[in-house]
Amino acid sequence: MKRIVLLRLGHRPERDKRITTHVGLTARLLGAEGMLLASNDPGIVKTLEDVVSRWGGNFYIKNNVNYKQEIKEWKTAGGKVCHLSMYGVNLPDITDELKSCENLMIVVGAEKVPPEIYQLADWNVAVGSQPHSEVAAVAITLDRIADGEPLEREFPNAELTIVPAERGKQVIENYKD
Numbered sequence: 001m002k003r004i005v006l007l008r009l010g011h012r013p014e015r016d017k018r019i020t021t022h023v024g025l026t027a028r029l030l031g032a033e034g035m036l037l038a039s040n041d042p043g044i045v046k047t048l049e050d051v052v053s054r055w056g057g058n059f060y061i062k063n064n065v066n067y068k069q070e071i072k073e074w075k076t077a078g079g080k081v082c083h084l085s086m087y088g089v090n091l092p093d094i095t096d097e098l099k100s101c102e103n104l105m106i107v108v109g110a111e112k113v114p115p116e117i118y119q120l121a122d123w124n125v126a127v128g129s130q131p132h133s134e135v136a137a138v139a140i141t142l143d144r145i146a147d148g149e150p151l152e153r154e155f156p157n158a159e160l161t162i163v164p165a166e167r168g169k170q171v172i173e174n175y176k177d
C-alpha cells in the first residue's frame with residue numbers, strides 16, 4: 001500500500017465534532033496520510049492540526065471538500081475507493097484485495113450516506129454485518145490492511161513523544177525550531 005486517505009461524509013458540526021475528531025485521530029495513528037472532510041467545520045481542522053503539531057507526522061485535513069470531485073480525481077489518478085458500510089461485503093473476504101491496492105481512499109459516513117456512494121465506490125465493505133461505529137470501522141480496516149505493525153509507526157518532528165512505560169507517564173519534550 002502506498003497511500004491511504006480517509007474521506008469523511010455527512011459530518012454535522014453541531015453533533016459530530018467529537019466522533020469526527022476521533023475518526024481523524026484514528027486514521028492518523030493507523031497510517032492514513034490525511035482526512036478529507038466533506039463538510040465545513042474549521043474547528044475540526046484546528047483540533048487535528050494542533051495534535052499533528054504537538055505529536056508529529058504529516059497528517060493533513062482538508063475542510064469542506066466536494067466529495068464527488070475528490071472521488072473522481074482520486075479514481076482518475078488510478079486510486080481505488082473503499083466505502084465502509086455494514087451492508088457491504090465482509091472485510092475478511094476482501095482484505096487481500098484491499099491490501100494489494102496501491103492507493104486507497106476509505107469513505108466513512110456519519111448520518112445516512114448519499115446512495116450514489118455505493119455506485120462510486122470500488123468496494124462497499126462491512127466490518128461485520130452489524131451496525132456499530134465509524135471509529136471502530138476505520139480502526140479495524142486500517143489495522144487489517146496495514147503493511148507491517150501499524151502500532152509501531154513513528155511520527156517525525158513531534159514536540160512530545162511518549163516513552164511506553166509499565167506505570168506512570170514518561171513524556172519527552174523535543175526541541176523544535
Ligand SMILES: C[S@@+](CC[C@H](N)C(=O)[O-])C[C@H]1O[C@@H](n2cnc3c(N)ncnc32)[C@H](O)[C@@H]1O
Pocket residue numbers: 083084085086087107108109110111112113125126127128129130131132133134135137
Ligand atoms: C454510525 S453509522 C450510521 C449509519 C447510518 N445509520 C446508515 O444507515 O448509513 C456511521 C458510519 O459508520 C460506518 N459503519 C458503521 N457500522 C459499520 C459496519 N458494520 N461496517 C462498516 N462500516 C460501518 C459507516 O461508514 C457508516 O456510514
